[in-house]
Amino acid sequence: EAGVVQSPRYKIIEKKQPVAFWCNPISGHNTLYWYLQNLGQGPELLIRYENEEAVDDSQLPKDRFSAERLKGVDSTLKIQPAELGDSAVYLCASSPRTGYDEQFFGPGTRLTVL
Protein backbone atom coordinates (compact mmCIF):
# COMPACT_ATOMS: atom_id res chain seq x y z
CA GLU A 1 0.00 0.00 0.00
CA ALA A 2 1.39 3.38 -0.98
CA GLY A 3 1.85 5.89 1.82
CA VAL A 4 1.07 9.57 1.95
CA VAL A 5 2.82 11.36 -0.89
CA GLN A 6 3.98 14.95 -0.67
CA SER A 7 5.70 17.21 -3.15
CA PRO A 8 7.98 18.95 -3.43
CA ARG A 9 10.26 17.57 -0.72
CA TYR A 10 12.28 20.77 -0.55
CA LYS A 11 11.49 24.32 -1.60
CA ILE A 12 13.58 27.47 -1.38
CA ILE A 13 11.94 30.80 -2.15
CA GLU A 14 12.47 34.45 -1.44
CA LYS A 15 10.21 36.28 0.96
CA LYS A 16 7.01 37.71 -0.48
CA GLN A 17 6.87 34.96 -3.11
CA PRO A 18 3.98 32.48 -3.24
CA VAL A 19 4.48 28.76 -2.64
CA ALA A 20 2.28 25.69 -2.82
CA PHE A 21 2.55 22.21 -1.36
CA TRP A 22 0.73 19.14 -2.61
CA CYS A 23 -0.42 16.06 -0.71
CA ASN A 24 -1.95 12.80 -1.89
CA PRO A 25 -3.29 10.77 1.05
CA ILE A 26 -3.49 7.01 1.33
CA SER A 27 -6.20 5.68 -0.94
CA GLY A 28 -9.55 5.53 0.81
CA HIS A 29 -8.58 7.82 3.66
CA ASN A 30 -11.31 10.40 4.13
CA THR A 31 -9.55 12.55 6.72
CA LEU A 32 -6.57 14.69 5.74
CA TYR A 33 -4.42 16.92 7.93
CA TRP A 34 -1.83 19.60 7.33
CA TYR A 35 0.71 20.20 10.10
CA LEU A 36 3.45 22.77 10.60
CA GLN A 37 6.66 21.58 12.25
CA ASN A 38 9.15 24.19 13.34
CA LEU A 39 12.74 23.21 14.05
CA GLY A 40 13.00 21.44 17.39
CA GLN A 41 9.25 21.32 17.89
CA GLY A 42 6.44 18.86 17.50
CA PRO A 43 3.94 19.15 14.65
CA GLU A 44 1.08 21.60 15.10
CA LEU A 45 -2.20 21.18 13.29
CA LEU A 46 -3.02 23.80 10.65
CA ILE A 47 -6.15 22.32 9.12
CA ARG A 48 -8.18 19.11 9.04
CA TYR A 49 -10.42 17.94 6.21
CA GLU A 50 -13.22 15.43 6.31
CA ASN A 51 -13.58 14.58 2.63
CA GLU A 52 -13.68 17.98 0.93
CA GLU A 53 -14.87 19.92 3.99
CA ALA A 54 -12.45 21.82 6.22
CA VAL A 55 -13.76 20.92 9.68
CA ASP A 56 -10.97 22.45 11.78
CA ASP A 57 -8.99 25.41 10.41
CA SER A 58 -8.77 27.39 13.62
CA GLN A 59 -4.95 27.35 13.59
CA LEU A 60 -4.56 28.32 9.93
CA PRO A 61 -3.31 31.92 9.48
CA LYS A 62 -5.93 32.88 6.97
CA ASP A 63 -4.37 36.17 5.98
CA ARG A 64 -1.66 34.38 4.02
CA PHE A 65 -2.42 30.65 4.15
CA SER A 66 -5.07 28.82 2.18
CA ALA A 67 -5.85 25.18 1.53
CA GLU A 68 -8.17 23.19 -0.64
CA ARG A 69 -9.25 19.61 -1.15
CA LEU A 70 -11.64 19.97 -4.03
CA LYS A 71 -12.56 16.35 -4.77
CA GLY A 72 -11.95 14.97 -1.31
CA VAL A 73 -8.73 13.26 -2.34
CA ASP A 74 -5.51 15.22 -2.80
CA SER A 75 -4.94 18.60 -1.23
CA THR A 76 -2.95 21.77 -1.76
CA LEU A 77 -1.65 24.16 0.89
CA LYS A 78 -0.64 27.62 -0.28
CA ILE A 79 1.21 30.52 1.28
CA GLN A 80 1.00 33.95 -0.31
CA PRO A 81 3.09 35.91 0.38
CA ALA A 82 5.70 33.88 2.25
CA GLU A 83 7.52 35.41 5.21
CA LEU A 84 10.87 34.50 6.76
CA GLY A 85 9.08 32.94 9.73
CA ASP A 86 7.30 30.45 7.48
CA SER A 87 10.51 28.45 7.10
CA ALA A 88 9.57 25.05 8.52
CA VAL A 89 8.52 21.54 7.53
CA TYR A 90 4.94 21.14 6.34
CA LEU A 91 3.59 17.67 7.03
CA CYS A 92 0.53 16.04 5.56
CA ALA A 93 -1.21 13.13 7.26
CA SER A 94 -4.30 11.05 6.64
CA SER A 95 -6.56 8.63 8.48
CA PRO A 96 -9.35 6.34 7.29
CA ARG A 97 -12.30 8.09 8.91
CA THR A 98 -13.52 10.45 11.58
CA GLY A 99 -12.58 9.28 15.04
CA TYR A 100 -9.98 6.78 13.82
CA ASP A 101 -7.10 7.29 16.15
CA GLU A 102 -3.97 6.63 14.08
CA GLN A 103 -2.67 9.18 11.60
CA PHE A 104 -0.31 8.26 8.77
CA PHE A 105 2.27 10.89 7.88
CA GLY A 106 3.98 11.84 4.66
CA PRO A 107 7.68 12.77 4.47
CA GLY A 108 6.97 16.49 4.57
CA THR A 109 8.03 19.52 2.55
CA ARG A 110 10.91 21.54 3.95
CA LEU A 111 10.39 25.20 3.13
CA THR A 112 13.20 27.73 3.34
CA VAL A 113 12.29 31.40 2.92
CA LEU A 114 15.24 33.70 2.19
Added chain:
Amino acid sequence: AQSVTQLGSHVSVSEGALVLLRCNYSSSVPPYLFWYVQYPNQGLQLLLKYTSAATLVKGINGFEAEFKKSETSFHLTKPSAHMSDAAEYFCAVTGGGNKLTFGTGTQLKVEL
Protein backbone atom coordinates in the same frame (compact mmCIF):
# COMPACT_ATOMS: atom_id res chain seq x y z
CA ALA B 1 -7.98 20.28 26.34
CA GLN B 2 -5.01 17.95 26.07
CA SER B 3 -1.26 18.50 26.37
CA VAL B 4 1.92 16.47 26.73
CA THR B 5 5.25 17.24 28.32
CA GLN B 6 8.36 15.39 27.26
CA LEU B 7 11.11 15.62 29.83
CA GLY B 8 14.55 15.92 28.27
CA SER B 9 14.96 17.31 24.78
CA HIS B 10 18.10 15.20 24.33
CA VAL B 11 18.83 11.74 25.71
CA SER B 12 22.07 9.86 25.14
CA VAL B 13 22.54 6.15 25.84
CA SER B 14 25.17 3.54 25.07
CA GLU B 15 24.41 0.80 22.60
CA GLY B 16 22.86 -2.09 24.53
CA ALA B 17 21.68 0.11 27.39
CA LEU B 18 18.12 0.74 28.49
CA VAL B 19 16.22 3.47 26.66
CA LEU B 20 13.77 5.52 28.73
CA LEU B 21 11.98 8.48 27.17
CA ARG B 22 9.57 10.32 29.44
CA CYS B 23 6.12 11.64 28.62
CA ASN B 24 3.53 13.12 30.95
CA TYR B 25 0.10 14.07 29.71
CA SER B 26 -2.79 16.24 30.71
CA SER B 27 -6.28 15.49 29.49
CA SER B 28 -9.79 16.45 30.52
CA VAL B 29 -11.14 13.20 29.06
CA PRO B 30 -9.78 9.64 28.94
CA PRO B 31 -6.79 10.00 26.64
CA TYR B 32 -5.50 8.10 23.68
CA LEU B 33 -1.70 8.26 23.72
CA PHE B 34 0.86 7.71 21.00
CA TRP B 35 4.57 7.55 20.44
CA TYR B 36 5.89 8.47 17.02
CA VAL B 37 9.47 8.29 15.72
CA GLN B 38 10.96 10.63 13.14
CA TYR B 39 14.16 9.84 11.31
CA PRO B 40 16.07 12.68 9.61
CA ASN B 41 14.23 14.13 6.60
CA GLN B 42 11.34 11.72 7.03
CA GLY B 43 7.78 11.91 8.27
CA LEU B 44 6.52 10.52 11.55
CA GLN B 45 6.08 6.79 11.98
CA LEU B 46 3.83 5.30 14.64
CA LEU B 47 5.71 3.23 17.24
CA LEU B 48 2.79 2.33 19.47
CA LYS B 49 -0.52 3.57 20.82
CA TYR B 50 -2.67 3.31 23.93
CA THR B 51 -6.42 3.37 23.34
CA SER B 52 -7.86 2.31 26.71
CA ALA B 53 -7.17 -1.41 26.39
CA ALA B 54 -4.08 -2.99 27.99
CA THR B 55 -1.98 -0.50 29.95
CA LEU B 56 1.29 -2.06 28.79
CA VAL B 57 1.57 -1.49 25.08
CA LYS B 58 4.09 -3.17 22.83
CA GLY B 59 5.15 -1.50 19.62
CA ILE B 60 7.52 -1.96 16.75
CA ASN B 61 11.30 -2.32 16.96
CA GLY B 62 11.18 -3.65 20.54
CA PHE B 63 9.69 -0.54 22.10
CA GLU B 64 6.96 -0.56 24.72
CA ALA B 65 5.18 1.96 26.90
CA GLU B 66 3.08 1.76 30.03
CA PHE B 67 0.04 3.91 30.70
CA LYS B 68 -0.05 4.98 34.34
CA LYS B 69 -3.15 6.97 35.11
CA SER B 70 -2.12 7.77 38.68
CA GLU B 71 1.10 9.35 37.42
CA THR B 72 -0.39 10.72 34.18
CA SER B 73 2.56 9.18 32.41
CA PHE B 74 3.23 7.19 29.25
CA HIS B 75 6.97 6.61 29.22
CA LEU B 76 8.63 4.81 26.32
CA THR B 77 11.21 2.09 26.98
CA LYS B 78 13.40 -0.36 25.14
CA PRO B 79 15.58 -2.84 27.01
CA SER B 80 18.60 -2.62 24.71
CA ALA B 81 19.39 0.34 22.47
CA HIS B 82 20.62 -0.13 18.94
CA MET B 83 22.41 2.37 16.76
CA SER B 84 19.43 2.40 14.42
CA ASP B 85 17.23 3.76 17.23
CA ALA B 86 18.88 7.17 16.97
CA ALA B 87 16.05 9.50 15.96
CA GLU B 88 13.60 12.00 17.36
CA TYR B 89 10.68 10.67 19.36
CA PHE B 90 7.36 12.42 19.87
CA CYS B 91 4.67 11.70 22.40
CA ALA B 92 1.15 12.75 21.42
CA VAL B 93 -2.32 12.77 22.98
CA THR B 94 -5.86 12.99 21.74
CA GLY B 95 -9.15 13.02 23.58
CA GLY B 96 -10.59 10.42 21.23
CA GLY B 97 -11.30 12.80 18.40
CA ASN B 98 -9.00 13.65 15.54
CA LYS B 99 -6.93 16.41 17.10
CA LEU B 100 -3.45 15.14 18.00
CA THR B 101 -1.40 17.30 20.33
CA PHE B 102 2.32 16.61 20.20
CA GLY B 103 5.09 17.14 22.68
CA THR B 104 8.25 19.00 21.75
CA GLY B 105 10.17 15.81 21.07
CA THR B 106 13.19 13.99 22.49
CA GLN B 107 16.29 13.48 20.37
CA LEU B 108 17.78 10.07 21.15
CA LYS B 109 21.49 9.57 20.58
CA VAL B 110 23.01 6.09 20.74
CA GLU B 111 26.72 5.85 21.32
CA LEU B 112 29.10 2.95 20.83
